[in-house]
Amino acid sequence: MSTGLVSAGATFLLPGGRTRSDSLSGRPRLCTGTDLTGARAAVIGMWNEANPDAKVELDEVPGGSRAERDSMVERIKNGAVDIVNLDIVDVREFAKEGYIKEISLPTRTYFPAVERAHRVAAGSGRYWAVPFNSDVGMLFSRVTTGLDTRQPLLPQVIRRDTRGVARFVGQLLPDTENDTEPFVVNVLEHALSVDPGILDRDGRVAEDLVRWQDALSPLRTAIQHNDVVRARNEEETRDLFEAGLTHMRNWPARYRGLRSQVALLPLPSGILGGQSLALVANAANVDASLRFIEFATSAAAQRVAAAHGLAPALTHVYDDPSLLQAMPYLEAVKSALEQAIPRPTHRHYRDFAAAVRRHVLPFLGQPNGRLTSAFTDEIKSTLDPGTR
Incomplete structure (x- = not known):
């Protein structure tokens, strides 16, 4: 074609x-x-x-x-x-x-x-x-039965299926510095699925710690209970999805390489x-x-x-x-691009992404992980409008 x-x-x-x-x-x-x-x-x-x-x-x-x-x-x-x-x-x-x-x-x-x-x-x-x-970030679904496409999709798929088997994989386990960006994009999409105001359509980031804690709480719970599969990058995510999982978060370009037909569903707030x-x-x-x-x-x-x-x-x-x-x-x-949310359009965006990885990764993955005011303080200083 x-x-x-x-x-x-x-x-x-x-x-x-x-x-x-x-x-x-x-x-x-x-x-x-x-x-x-x-x-x-x-x-x-x-x-x-x-x-x-x-x-x-x-x-x-x-x-x-x-x-x-x-x-x-x-x-x-x-x-x-x-x-x-x-x-x-x-x-x-x-x-x-x-x-x-x-x-x-x-x-x-x-x-x-x-x-x-x-x-x-x-x-x-x-x-x-x-x-x-x-x-734009999208949800790939091998099984759509039971999904309510009128509601945010990510909270629906980060739970085990009826057999008690994890079914979702995303880029949630960065291994190298080059895995930081996939991780940050996933974190933002999961946060937006709970609190659409955590990142607005002009790329401005909420600086309220409690909002961040609440927005990421469902993802943290899913990771702590091993309800999701965590991959390092888009390629590994695709491979794990192909091995039998039913849902993954990825970019549209990954669609053509799949060995079987799957549904490609817009996220209400996919990252641009x-x-x-x-x-x-x-x-x-x-x-x-x-x-x-x-x-x-x-x-x-x-x-x-x-x-x-x-x-x-x-x-x-x-x-x-x-x-x-x-x-x-x-x-x-x-449809996904019409609803897409840009990441912060700031000259120090890479520093912001590093801060998200540094603070959010242990919060999600460690049993005693905490998201503290140090995270929101760093967001404020990094994304200072005066240096935009």
Whole structure:
């Protein structure tokens, strides 16, 4: 299916239709993390075919979200890159630190949460980074009997089934620093399922300790009673789910790799994810880089990315009949993105995430674990509006 959709989209992606473009020169250098879907390679391949004198040179760095961020900073400082493919949580930091510069684009219609996370100013058409794909946390369910989709789903699945067997797996047992982000996303989604105000739609975090204790109490109880299975990351979660569990929390891109059909259900407050292309402030190949970013984030390119399993950020791409016929689950992804909650859009977000792991992990996993005022005090200092 993806092969057919990519072939169909190629005509619209190539500048001038099927003809090559000789108007650009220079080789944009793109630093990005690993992409297991093949979407990025497909889009870059189309660009390079159409622009033989401005081919994108790919610098792929492995290691997970934090390692990718650190590698990008190093390459920017060394003048070795023109474009970076940022995790959405790093856009604010890179902008504030002067690593990237704003981009102006023709009017585009993004999901509200996506728009707010990337824009320089409301309604300006100016962005610090441009979404290559979006993402949102969702519930994968092999068995939906007994689930009330009108109510928050996570509290319903973190209980054992009628046989007394754990049935849910999520990214709740970080092992390395690169497992921090999956853990934080899961913690926020579980907290939001109990208290929707713990993180608002502008990414502001509640600072009341009792609210946090109450919001995480059902998850703590489930972990203490071994009612859930805890995985380190998205890959391990998928493997455990495939081994026989009935529910997991994961990103939509994991759907295509599953060996059996499952339901993909929107969380009322799934955490917003995604990767976005940004122009490096000291880029050597500015014109070609800007043209590639506009090309790679267009509606046609997002259709190609969707064909490989990624979630588009532009709303109208979800109305494409060919995509919906091949991937009807995109309707659920669209619904989830319409309700998605962004993580704090703050230059010190990574410090906030580290604080969540440092304080919340022992609270959830240790019998005598406590969530104290040190946690909320650290949230206040880390997410200080004065350093936003």
